[in-house]
Amino acid sequence: MRVEGVRGMRDILPEETPLWQSLEAEIREAFAHWGYREIRVPVVERAELFSRGVGEETEVVDKQMYVFPDRKGLELALRPEATAPVVRAYVEHGLHARGDLAKLYYLGPMFRYEKPQLGRQRQFHQYGVEAIGSPDPALDAEVMDLAWHLMERLELGREGLFLRLNSIGCREDRPAYREALRGYFAAHADALCPECQRRLETNPLRILDCKEEGCRALSRDAPRSADHLCPDCRAHFADVEAHLADLGLAHELDPTLVRGLDYYTRTVFELCSRDLGAQDALLGGGRYNGLVELLGGPPTPAVGFAGGMERLVILLSSRSGAGGSVPDLDLYLVPIGNEAKREGAKVLSALRRAGISADTDYMSRSLRKAMQVAGRSARYAAILGPDELARGQIKLKDLASGEETAVGLAQFTADPRAFIR
Numbered sequence: 001m002r003v004e005g006v007r008g009m010r011d012i013l014p015e016e017t018p019l020w021q022s023l024e025a026e027i028r029e030a031f032a033h034w035g036y037r038e039i040r041v042p043v044v045e046r047a048e049l050f051s052r053g054v055g056e057e058t059e060v061v062d063k064q065m066y067v068f069p070d071r072k073g074l075e076l077a078l079r080p081e082a083t084a085p086v087v088r089a090y091v092e093h094g095l096h097a098r099g100d101l102a103k104l105y106y107l108g109p110m111f112r113y114e115k116p117q118l119g120r121q122r123q124f125h126q127y128g129v130e131a132i133g134s135p136d137p138a139l140d141a142e143v144m145d146l147a148w149h150l151m152e153r154l155e156l157g158r159e160g161l162f163l164r165l166n167s168i169g170c171r172e173d174r175p176a177y178r179e180a181l182r183g184y185f186a187a188h189a190d191a192l193c194p195e196c197q198r199r200l201e202t203n204p205l206r207i208l209d210c211k212e213e214g215c216r217a218l219s220r221d222a223p224r225s226a227d228h229l230c231p232d233c234r235a236h237f238a239d240v241e242a243h244l245a246d247l248g249l250a251h252e253l254d255p256t257l258v259r260g261l262d263y264y265t266r267t268v269f270e271l272c273s274r275d276l277g278a279q280d281a282l283l284g285g286g287r288y289n290g291l292v293e294l295l296g297g298p299p300t301p302a303v304g305f306a307g308g309m310e311r312l313v314i315l316l317s318s319r320s321g322a323g324g325s326v327p328d329l330d331l332y333l334v335p336i337g338n339e340a341k342r343e344g345a346k347v348l349s350a351l352r353r354a355g356i357s358a359d360t361d362y363m364s365r366s367l368r369k370a371m372q373v374a375g376r377s378a379r380y381a382a383i384l385g386p387d388e389l390a391r392g393q394i395k396l397k398d399l400a401s402g403e404e405t406a407v408g409l410a411q412f413t414a415d416p417r418a419f420i421r
């Protein structure tokens with residue numbers, strides 16, 4: 001019986017992994033250059049971490065989270081995002097006690113029960129940063145600069161990309177804004193979807209994230225968070241914009257941008273691509289000055305972002321020339337006959353230990369077929385047959401130039417690097 005994979009959870013096949021690996025390497029290097037260090041948090045957390053941290057009323061927690069009891073009945077969740085887990089770890093390990101800014105980054109799978117489509121999956125992979133410990137608006141701008149820099153490194157350039165920015169104010173600003181939204185939407189309640197009619201009572205801000213056309217149309221003229229900022233939040237926002245200007249980062253103010261997670265305060269942003277269709281957000285983030293305290297730590301301001309790896313892969317693999325066939329191996333050994341095969345196993349083992357990537361044929365291929373495999377997969381072929389064995393030699397063929405040389409088997413095994421460039 002064939003057992004299929006789970007809808008929305010893709011295999012990343014060997015043809016694709018080189019692109020993933022080079023992306024991951026670029027991302028790690030960029031994050032390290034900006035002063036971030038990697039943190040690895042579990043894939044499974046207590047479900048309450050997200051219901052409290054991300055918010056009970058959000059789509060992510062309410063509709064998309066994979067929740068299950070463990071064998072003792074503890075309610076667990078597959079992480080739908082990593083900000084709450086990173087903050088949990090920050091509080092749990094007393095990282096705040098060090099009194100410095102904690103700059104942390106992560107890469108890894110996240111899980112959301114969404115309707116799968118291009119760029120949207122149920123298991124997807126995020127790269128992200130969290131800078132925990134400073135309220136400085138320059139840090140908001142630095143985080144956005146890092147997001148831009150990453151896209152430049154990946155040669156996604158600036159054309160087709162745009163930065164959407166908004167401020168949703170602080171906790172103190174929220175009640176007045178919530179009331180303004182409630183008043184506005186209540187006057188149009190008939191046009192809201194049933195879900196949003198309920199949100200009208202519980203959390204009218206979430207109506208602004210609703211994907212239903214009727215609700216979206218109403219949201220366009222809804223009261224704007226930027227008009228409900230206290231003087232401190234207004235000043236913070238002005239500073240963020242000034243720092244962005246200093247860094248030469250263009251942005252579009254988007255008063256409808258509120259982001260779908262409850263922890264945000266002040267700055268929210270998304271970096272989007274005009275080439276991605278409906279799922280256009282390459283990455284999103286913002287400030288979350290209340291989350292550390294909400295999860296049991298001292299009041300601690302923080303800012304960060306996360307992006308979806310799959311969306312980068314879509315953009316990069318649509319580019320011409322992506323996934324070109326560079327040989328994976330340094331050398332492919334072609335033994336002829338049983339004796340050569342046994343001798344060849346020793347040669348291979350020595351080569352690999354010397355740091356040379358090498359492989360051989362285990363499919364009893366003919367010489368011609370084995371040479372074809374070598375041509376596809378390696379830079380050199382090494383041919384070992386009865387004649388070579390009798391002379392204590394091995395024949396090396398440079399597969400790019402076609403040049404062949406016979407070299408002493410003992411010297412080759414002792415110092416393969418002298419023969420393979």
Ligand code: HAM
Pocket residue numbers: 080081082083112114119120121122123124125126128129130261281282283284285286287288303304305306307308309310311
């Ligand atoms: P988010 O906007 O929910 O934010 O997700 C960030 C990014 O993850 C999105 O912009 C998108 O690229 C990718 N993404 C989200 N859902 C999916 C999916 N189902 N399939 C493929 N890609 C997806 C957060 O998760 C916040 N934790 C970001 C953050 C960090 N805020 C502050 N710090």
